[in-house]
Structures are given as structure tokens and as C-alpha cells.
Amino acid sequence: MTQTPQKTGLTAAERQYPLPPSRLDVSVYRDPDRYRAEIEAIFHRSWFPVHPSSDLPTARDFLTWDQLGQSVVITRLDDGSVAAWHNVCQHRGARLVDGSGHCGRARFTCPWHGFVYDLEGAVSSVPLRESFDEDALRGLRSPAVRVREWGGWIWLTLSGAAPPLEDYLGEIGRQLAGYGLEGFSTRFRTSVRLKVNWKIVMDAFNETWHVPFTHRDTLAGMVMWRDAVIRLASPHSWMTLPIRGFTQRAAPSADHRESHLCHYLVFPNTIFSCFPTHLQMWSAWPVSVDETLLCAYEVVGPPPAGRTEEEWQRHNERDWRQFLDVLGEDSEVINNIATVAGSLGFRHSMLNTAESRLTAFHREVAERIGEEEPA
Known part of the structure; x- marks a missing residue:
């Protein structure tokens, strides 16, 4: 009733x-x-659960998260942990990665000018490197995004100042x-x-x-x-x-x-x-x-x-x-x-x-x- x-x-x-x-x-x-x-x-x-952990089942799997006007690449590293970084090339702002899949070579190449990024978003190769200011290239990477796995989910926050996830x-x-x-x-x-x-x-x-x-x-x-x-x-x-x-x-x-x-x-x-x-x-x-x-x-x-x-x-x-x-x-x-x-x-x-x-x-x-x- x-x-x-x-x-x-x-x-x-x-x-x-x-x-x-x-x-x-x-x-x-x-x-x-x-x-x-x-x-x-x-x-x-704030912190958000953005994907089930099972969406990245094996090392070198990746996916992209596109919400709030932001795009973030999330990858499964060789040690089993996850990394996340802004999906934007540091050369001239191109989008780097689409969709999800497996990146067996552990490298993402910008489709515009060929800058290469590793699984953690660091620049590993620059075409015509000698034509750039070397100081600008030193340590260059797409900014990292804080990410955690907890409770079977991948959580991220866009803030460096947010408290640790468990505290949040x-x-x-x-x-x-x-x-x-x-x-x-x-x-x-x-x-x-x-x-x-x-x-x-x-x-x-x-x-x-x-x-x-x-x-x-x-x-x-x-x-x-x-x-x-x-x-x-x-x-x-x-x-x-x-x-x-x-x-x-x-x-x-x-x-x-x-x-x-x-x-x-x-x-x-x-x-x-x-x-x-x-x-x-x-x-x-x-x-x-x-x-x-x-x-x-x-x-x-x-x-x-x-x-x-x-x-x-x-x-x-x-x-x-x-x-x-x-x-x-x-x-x-x-x-x-x-x-x-x-x-x-x-x-x-x-x-x-x-x-x-x-x-x-x-x-x-x-x-x-x-x-x-x-x-």
C-alpha cells in the first residue's frame, strides 16, 4: 500500500x-x-569523484574528464598509481588528448606542433628545441591536478589549497x-x-x-x-x-x-x-x-x-x-x-x-x- x-x-x-x-x-x-x-x-x-577506478584497469590506460569548463587527463602509471594533469599543451594551448584508451608508448603528442608529454604530463620532447628559450623549456609540464583513489573511485580537486580528501x-x-x-x-x-x-x-x-x-x-x-x-x-x-x-x-x-x-x-x-x-x-x-x-x-x-x-x-x-x-x-x-x-x-x-x-x-x-x- x-x-x-x-x-x-x-x-x-x-x-x-x-x-x-x-x-x-x-x-x-x-x-x-x-x-x-x-x-x-x-x-x-572542492573534491569530486569523477570516474570509477575500474575505468583505468591497467597501467598506461588513460581517460579525459571534461566538466566545469576544464579538461583533465587521468592516467594509470606503471606503478599502479594515478596521475592527473590539465589537458592543454603548454606551447600554444591546444587540446592534447581525446577520449580514453591505452597509451602503450607512454607518451602523448600534441596534434598541432608535436610537443610530447609523458603519463604524468611532463614535456619529454620538443620539436626544434634549439629555437626556443631553453629556460622556458626547463621542467616544462602541463600543470598537475591533485588526484586520489578512494572507495573504488578516482577523486580530483582543481585546487592546491583544498584539504586532503579524507579531511574534506x-x-x-x-x-x-x-x-x-x-x-x-x-x-x-x-x-x-x-x-x-x-x-x-x-x-x-x-x-x-x-x-x-x-x-x-x-x-x-x-x-x-x-x-x-x-x-x-x-x-x-x-x-x-x-x-x-x-x-x-x-x-x-x-x-x-x-x-x-x-x-x-x-x-x-x-x-x-x-x-x-x-x-x-x-x-x-x-x-x-x-x-x-x-x-x-x-x-x-x-x-x-x-x-x-x-x-x-x-x-x-x-x-x-x-x-x-x-x-x-x-x-x-x-x-x-x-x-x-x-x-x-x-x-x-x-x-x-x-x-x-x-x-x-x-x-x-x-x-x-x-x-x-x-x-
Whole structure:
């Protein structure tokens, strides 16, 4: 039976929502100057999971990451570690590498004038070297990008000043570490373009009480959305949701990661939606002030006891089909927002206590761009 909203009264979980109601001026979604400030003050200074580690399975494999107006080459070195560097030739600014693949010769040649780069982005050969200023060539390399492998993912930050990854993740990192994600594998992936500001996308995935309306036939009967428990771990946040017919069977002493759907926001733009044995992960990448690219993945652990690999694969395929249905429902609502985004009849978003994670998120955004916090 589908759970429906109650007209009066709050559940025990709803009474613990951590922040009071708030309001947001619509300019936070529409102002192009604010958007540029967010890119520079937030996205250029944060850590992101950008690819599964399995996308670079062997030494000398490479891929390119193109988001936020940046292009980065990520390579698997001969010692098994990863390196990352800006995908731009230091001669005259040409793009060096396209796509992904294997670089058996461990060298990338600029297609414009033939400068050669090694797997770590250092210049190893220069045509007509004697015609250049030798001092300018000494130690020349494409600037390195900080990169780490953690939890089965390749993470990077465009900032030299960002804290170490584990410090950046804080409590969220400790929570995710409990799943043993290094033993999980990425089975499915998709992407969708949404015609709205990136923060509208993040808002859509950080509260539960749209579930009985938007997801009446897909999620409402599975997650006990009114019993979500919200926790703030600035700049991140998370919540636990009981799973109908599953959580009730768990032992009272069971860890929440073994009994609940746990939904983690890694600020600013990534969600890990973790079931005990698998998860969906997605990131919302800003394309412009009113366009966002959502990249989503299905990541699964080993087969639970009593299931064969074939049974587990069929189960994962069903989970992924359901996720795509849910994503389609969200995308329809989100893209319809775009049709009224410039309406003169809408000036403020009103956030209730159930949307405490949204309030916390927008406060964090405002603080990082040096703006007064939302009311």
C-alpha cells in the first residue's frame, strides 16, 4: 500500500528535523554572476569523484574528464598509481588528448606542433628545441591536478589549497568507508541533461517528501519516507530511510548501513544513495546557469549469501531499471520547472523543516561565495 502524506501531525522522525523553515530568493538559481562565483569559489575548490577506478584497469590506460569548463587527463602509471594533469599543451594551448584508451608508448603528442608529454604530463620532447628559450623549456609540464583513489573511485580537486580528501569528506567519508566500496563494481551508468540550474537538481534529490507525489508508483511503497532521520555534517549531509519489509526484520543492534537506505550528500554535487548491498551514485555537473549534466552509476557489491552471480546480476538489472524509472520521473518534473523558470509569479522558494538539508546546503553555498546566508 502506498504511503500518503498526513494532513496533521508529525512523526517522531519529522519532529527531529534539525533546521527551521527558510526562504530563498529565486535569484540564487537565475543570476549568472552568482553562478560564476559558485564555479570559482566552490567547484574550483572542492573534491569530486569523477570516474570509477575500474575505468583505468591497467597501467598506461588513460581517460579525459571534461566538466566545469576544464579538461583533465587521468592516467594509470606503471606503478599502479594515478596521475592527473590539465589537458592543454603548454606551447600554444591546444587540446592534447581525446577520449580514453591505452597509451602503450607512454607518451602523448600534441596534434598541432608535436610537443610530447609523458603519463604524468611532463614535456619529454620538443620539436626544434634549439629555437626556443631553453629556460622556458626547463621542467616544462602541463600543470598537475591533485588526484586520489578512494572507495573504488578516482577523486580530483582543481585546487592546491583544498584539504586532503579524507579531511574534506570527514564524517561522510567514515560512513562510506563502512560499505567496503573497494570491493564493489560499477555495472551500469547513464547521463541526462536537465534544463535548470545545478542547485535545483541538488534540491530535488535531498529531501523525501516529494516521494508520494513524484514517485507514487516506484518508490512510495518501498521507502518509509516520513521516517527519514536527517543529519548535518557540514559541508555535507545525510539521512537514513527505513526500507519497508526489510528494516523491520533487521536486528535492533544492526548498523544503519545494514538495515536502511542511507543517502549521503558529498558537497557540492554528488549523492551516494546506499542500500546495504548496492548503491546508486550521481553527480550534477553545472553546464551553464540554466543547464546541468547529471551522471549516474549503479555500483554493486558481491552477491549476498545464498545468491549466485547470475541471480545477483538479474537483481541488479531490475534495480537499475527501477532507478531509471525514478530518474525519469524526477527529470520530467525538473525539466518542467524550466518552462516556468522566468515566471513573474514566483519570487521565493519556501523550505520547510523536512527540507533542512536544502537549507543547510544553500547556507553553505552562500557562505562559500561570501554572500549573506538565506533567511
